[in-house]
Amino acid sequence: MMAKNWHEAGKIVECFKDVDADTFVNEIYPMRIPAVLKGVDIGSCTQKWTTDYLCRNGSSQSVKVHVSTERNMDFVQKNYSYRTLPFDELIKRCAESSHEEYFFDENEKYYLRALGADNRKDVANIEKEFPELSKDVRIPPFFDKDQFFSSVLRVGSPDLQLWTHYDIMDNILMQIKGTKRVVLFSPQDAGNIYLKGDKSMVLDIENPDFNQFPLLASACPYHCILHPGDCLFIPAMWFHNVVAHDFSISVNVFWKHLSSDLYDPKDPYGNKDPIPAGQALQGLRRALKLLDKLPDEYKDFYGRRMVLEIEQKTYYQGNG
Ligand SMILES: O=C(O)CCC(=O)C(=O)O
Numbered sequence: 001m002m003a004k005n006w007h008e009a010g011k012i013v014e015c016f017k018d019v020d021a022d023t024f025v026n027e028i029y030p031m032r033i034p035a036v037l038k039g040v041d042i043g044s045c046t047q048k049w050t051t052d053y054l055c056r057n058g059s060s061q062s063v064k065v066h067v068s069t070e071r072n073m074d075f076v077q078k079n080y081s082y083r084t085l086p087f088d089e090l091i092k093r094c095a096e097s098s099h100e101e102y103f104f105d106e107n108e109k110y111y112l113r114a115l116g117a118d119n120r121k122d123v124a125n126i127e128k129e130f131p132e133l134s135k136d137v138r139i140p141p142f143f144d145k146d147q148f149f150s151s152v153l154r155v156g157s158p159d160l161q162l163w164t165h166y167d168i169m170d171n172i173l174m175q176i177k178g179t180k181r182v183v184l185f186s187p188q189d190a191g192n193i194y195l196k197g198d199k200s201m202v203l204d205i206e207n208p209d210f211n212q213f214p215l216l217a218s219a220c221p222y223h224c225i226l227h228p229g230d231c232l233f234i235p236a237m238w239f240h241n242v243v244a245h246d247f248s249i250s251v252n253v254f255w256k257h258l259s260s261d262l263y264d265p266k267d268p269y270g271n272k273d274p275i276p277a278g279q280a281l282q283g284l285r286r287a288l289k290l291l292d293k294l295p296d297e298y299k300d301f302y303g304r305r306m307v308l309e310i311e312q313k314t315y316y317q318g319n320g
């Protein structure tokens with residue numbers, strides 16, 4: 001059968017049932033590929049978090065949200081804005097199909113990615129920002145306490161799509177309310193998905209424009225649907241694109257895979273390159289500046305030699 005959407009022609013993320021910590025740590029985690037985990041205890045939130053309960057226990061503190069009049073947020077055209085709303089008002093608006101009060105139009109969509117107290121310095125931590133709600137969430141014991149990086153509450157309107165990006169921390173995305181579709185790409189597809197920084201320029205991954213993005217045809221999308229209670233393991237550097245089918249609430253927890261000293265200490269979002277990688281990229285930019293001293297014909301030749309040397313010295317043997 002022909003897939004309806006392009007991403008469905010790829011692979012389905014493998015699903016594991018009733019995974020305990022030992023199985024995760026010894027069998028799933030070392031594979032470094034995404035996995036859906038069903039039957040993990042993530043706390044009473046999946047039962048308790050009705051709209052009313054969230055409004056009462058999430059308080060009326062202000063939160064900064066993305067507001068978009070289109071379902072596909074576009075980080076290049078910036079078709080969304082940041083606005084501040086009381087948390088309970090955000091919950092109410094995400095739960096209703098059209099809004100009496102709005103910023104742009106009655107069908108606008110909202111997305112909250114909770115931030116730390118000082119969003120330029122502090123990482124998000126659900127226990128600090130939402131102490132009452134955090135009592136209902138159990139973070140699975142899949143890593144040591146000293147590897148913990150952040151825990152992020154995410155609230156979104158139905159249909160809203162978050163662009164494809166990667167983070168530098170390992171991640172368990174816990175789906176609490178509503179369903180979500182996630183499409184992922186391996187780090188080895190970095191050359192096929194038209195990156196701009198940490199994000200892919202391909203916004204429509206259901207029906208991409210292959211004239212504009214021909215290399216995408218060589219990429220392999222992995223996809224899954226998350227239901228309340230499901231967890232998705234997203235290893236560091238795996239690209240992910242998320243669309244909420246319904247009013248959706250998730251919490252994700254980021255933790256460090258590598259030793260702490262390899263991470264940038266000034267990284268509130270968990271997406272800065274590890275220190276040696278950042279330095280290597282800076283070195284590459286310096287190297288490229290040096291080539292600017294040569295005529296194009298020479299620049300092209302030494303550019304190709306550099307690519308060959310990078311491929312030989314860094315790529316896994318036999319892989320893209
Ligand atoms: O589920 C979402 O809304 C986005 C998840 C995400 O980007 C993450 O957990 O890193």
Ligand SMILES: [Fe+2]
Nearest residue numbers: 165166167240
């Ligand atoms: Fe992410």
